[in-house]
Amino acid sequence: MKLFKQANIYSPEHLGIKDVLVSGSKIIAIDNNISVSSSHGLEIVDCQGTILVPGFIDSLVHITGGGGEGGFTTRTPQMPFSDAVKGGVTSLVGVLGTDAVSRSLEDLLAKAKALKENGLSVYCHTGSYHYPVLTISNSIEKDIMLIEEFIGVGEVAIADHRGSQMSWQELARVAAQARVGGMLSGKSGIVSIHVGDGESGLDLLHDVANNSDIPLSQFYPTHINRTKQVLEQGLVLAKAGGYIDFTTSTTEQILADGEIAAPQALKNALDNGVNIKQITMSSDGNASLPVFDENGRLTDLQIGQVQSLHQALVDAVKELNINFEDALKTITSNPANILALYNKGEIKQGFDADIVLLNKETLNIEQVFAHGQCLMNRQGKIKSTYFNL
Missing domain, CATH: 3.20.20.140 (Metal-dependent hydrolases)
Known part of the structure; x- marks a missing residue:
């Protein structure tokens, strides 16, 4: 599970500052302040200073x-x-x-x-x-x-x-x-x-x-x-x-x-x-x-x-x-x-957790997630693959 904290969300409509909870490959909750009863297996993603977009x-x-x-x-x-x-x-x-x-x-x-x-x-x-x-x-x-x-x-x-x-x-x-x-x-x-x-x-x-x-x-x-x-x-x-x-x-x-x-x-x-x-x-x-x-x-x-x-x-x-x-x-x-990609293109409960974090000032890409998995981290490192095909 991943919890995106204090994200300035554009869904692409502006939703304001909210938390986004991801379980597996899906967005399961979007709310003002999400708390999870157990932190076991939970990754916190600090979104301050960024814009969260699909x-x-x-x-x-x-x-x-x-x-x-x-x-x-x-x-x-x-x-x-x-x-x-x-x-x-x-x-x-x-x-x-x-x-x-x-x-x-x-x-x-x-x-x-x-x-x-x-x-x-x-x-x-x-x-x-x-x-x-x-x-x-x-x-x-x-x-x-x-x-x-x-x-x-x-x-x-x-x-x-x-x-x-x-x-x-x-x-x-x-x-x-x-x-x-x-x-x-x-x-x-x-x-x-x-x-x-x-x-x-x-x-x-x-x-x-x-x-x-x-x-x-x-x-x-x-x-x-x-x-x-x-x-x-x-x-x-x-x-x-x-x-x-x-x-x-x-x-x-x-x-x-x-x-x-x-x-x-x-x-x-x-x-x-x-x-x-x-x-x-x-x-x-x-x-x-x-x-x-x-x-x-x-x-x-x-x-x-x-x-x-x-x-x-x-x-x-x-x-x-x-x-x-x-x-x-x-x-x-x-x-x-x-293209009838029904679970794509929006930050919405039940949709695929495809998320990009942009710098709020420059709009530069800071992090990329697909199906809830981090494909590029804040240091610009791409997820390891066999051959980067």
Whole structure:
């Protein structure tokens, strides 16, 4: 058991100064002053000077690496366990990307299981950028229903020269299969959408919603801060009931080419009246961050960083004066609700004890707990693992 004393709690709603009692992997009590009759086996965590928040949820990470757009030497590496912990990420979703040939769903699933054994909560999407959708069982429904870690499909690429140039009918069939698989297994069945900078933008999602029984909320489009045009389309989609996700990993070159930094995109969305519940941020960790010339040739490539998710939170609050609760929702309760992770994203009785302690002044990460276990202590030491995979 662990007793977090005198914690300034953001659930993400502000709860004030309270104690949090954790037993095993669950939060079992939140109250003004909790006392335990026996101290045997009880660990006290002094939270004075910190803010206690839910563990961050990163809805898009290339845990087995990504890239390859410039040949084999541009394949990006796997995500180490320590990268997630240092970034305060206790739950994440692993995906494939452009390369579903040298990267496989079987390897993605094995990596997810390794990260889970080290203490994280890890989920995956079946499929990749391409259509027909790559699966393990030869069925989207079966993958989602029968494989514990699989909760949806994606990221499927639209408006991108690396995608399969799908029709709306093809995307509708993918969404329908994911939807049914999710319904029958109690999962989200979400379709993660990679949005490129092509002229068609988000049109394909509206085409599906307007011509079928699939709602916009079945889709979870990311990279909505890629360009001003895509951002404007994203605001329209969110106001129509869809979700939008901003990517926190970027480079100076990509920003100079027209991408909007995720914190600024968040501010723009809020200033334009988008409901905060429709907005999330994700890192795109360990993805390639490619730059192409006008002929589609690769000119530069960097690697996405999971820790950019926390930095975007800090920048949103410290530099843009975005309400802390709102910024925090985009990486905790909002992705939990969209992905149907019912015991995640909030500091609440009965929920998983995924907890991050932030310095109240700087918002730097001081300690990280997942399922009630300390993964990073105040000295920055990461929980011992066999190989830090």
